[in-house]
Amino acid sequence: MKDITVLVSACGAQFMPGLADCLKQNGERNVRIVGVDMGIDKTVLQMVDALYQVPRATDPEYVDRLLEICKKEKVDVVMPFMSAELLPLIDRKEEFEAIGTKVSVSDRHSVEVTNNKYKFYDFLKENGLPVPKFAPVRSADELIPACEACGYPNNAVCVKATELSGSRGIRIIKPGVSRFDILFGEKPNSFFTTMDELLSTLKERDEMPEMMAMEYLPGMEGSVDLIAENGKILYMAYRESTVNLHSIPQAGELKDNKEAYEIAEKVIAALKFTGNADLDFKNDKDGHPVLMEINPRIAATMKIFKEGGLNLPYLRIKQLLGEKLPDVDVKYGIKFKRRYLEMFCED
Template identity: 50%
Template sequence: MKPLREVTVLITAAGNVFMPGTTACLTKNGERKIRLIGADMNDDKTMLEMVDAYYPVPRGDDPAYIDVLLDICKKEKVEVVLPIMSVELNALAGNRDRFEAIGTKVGVSDIEALNIANDKLKLFDYLSSVEIPCAAYQAVHSMEELKKAVQALGYPEKRVCLKVTNGSGSRGFRILDASQSKFDAFMHQKPTSCFATLDEVIDILSEALYFPEMLVMEYLPGNEYTVDLLADHGKVLYNCCRKSMNMENSIMLDGIVEDNKAVKELCATVTESLGLDGNIGFDIRDREDGTPVIMECNPRITAGIPTFAAAGVNLPYLNVKRMIGEKLPICEQKYGTIVKRRWMEMYTEE
């Protein structure tokens, strides 16, 4: 079969630790050559092992970020931009017309949907208003509100979760557990452990110049899942679910691809309700009775997405095909596919 035409794709945050798997989804697609351009805050030559060219750029929330990205897209004749970081999504959505004017499509939802999905408090408020299951929560804006909220959700007898509303990944996230032994944590947990006591978190927040808006959420003891799907303005095209087998610092190290219909339907309902578009990720956890509830929505490519490519559904590449107007194939998922994450080194000269 004759290869399809070459496409130039720009991927942001190209220096992230999960980039090798993400780039493999695009470059090892089995159909065509993808000319891959990387953009990142860091000027790191090891990225040239993964991309054809890379450019240092400002932070995603820097006022100059969009102009710099537009210049790169013009120079490299980029057809598709695939964003990785939550902080850049609103700026990209708000400037979609400028990119399309130079022939570049941006893989991001409309700004109205992002304003909800990309803000954890707004997302939970929205889910509650339309009666879609999410973790029990309270918003807090001061130390006194924090103390009252954790008590209302059962602390210190129960574990409680704390999350900054505009945090990304595990930034600004802690599991409050009053039973945690500091000696046990010192001896048996890595320094990056997410567990803390309320007093420890209060000490941390006391150093801040202002109190960040945070969510206090119930701790859910059941199975944890990540769902990645591809949507076309709310219509779900592909829907993939993975159950955690081993978590470390809120990152799934080992997992298995499952056909959990309840979990997948829950994520599809949110996607359709908000009209989300492109690559979308969800974090789901079961309550004690096995009911799945939404923990988080990431309206972008997520770190775990290569797992589903290995299972037969290459979501980043399928999104590229969708965005350039190609017919999408029927994909058979290989349920039971297991992922085990391990490190990979890259080298360059000084």
């Protein structure tokens, strides 16, 4: 089988060891990895075959730089891992295809809807799909009314920025919990805050990013990670997160969650989605999964799916290259535990 070259963005991120394993240990062919990032971290050279420094994804010259690298390295597939780069890549997808490079992105409509949490909830509601209670927060003055619409002060609420990722802009307001309780009862990385504290923070600036309030769901977290083609799911599996740190799973297990699968099928069909997606769920008080958001790209926990027989990054590459896709039986019951592993280099 023909060897290929894959360009990976944000290659200095924590997901890179897992991704490198998924691409290199595919059982079929040699995959050469070209990594790009804002900074040059020499430890990354242990996981990639070539490394380039690029501007921020929001820089007007970012896509131009990727095109230059793809031409030079004869890249077959670009795999983006940052939400901010998806739309710019979609807009110039034809330029990549003109040089023989496939870009792993869905269509503009799907990405615009899923990249904005408020738009996504509106989309779910319009399509008759279940959503938690939610309300917009476009200014500090809207915070309290929005939270009250979601059940506060009788119930806890979650307030989050609509277009940020990586746990940025998220806080949980739990009635009856004071700043004293948070200081001595929660770890420093806790999302919990008080209404007064959050209100004071939002009033520090005249303008603020768009936010939304939503009812807080107390149950277990998990995700359905999948590959789809024009609204039809080709592969999927559910990962339950048993331990989380900053919303990043630290321990989990592959489970056959038919309720979550049914929701995923309806949402992906409504979006007519193509490519990789990561659907984040949280259980309600009765233990039923509720869809919280979609990341229209591969998730950082991709390695557990590979260990269960579902190598999502590599299968997506085969899909993009028009190759025959294999049948896969997911091995449920696989568990993972995230641990530190230092990498070293010399200047």
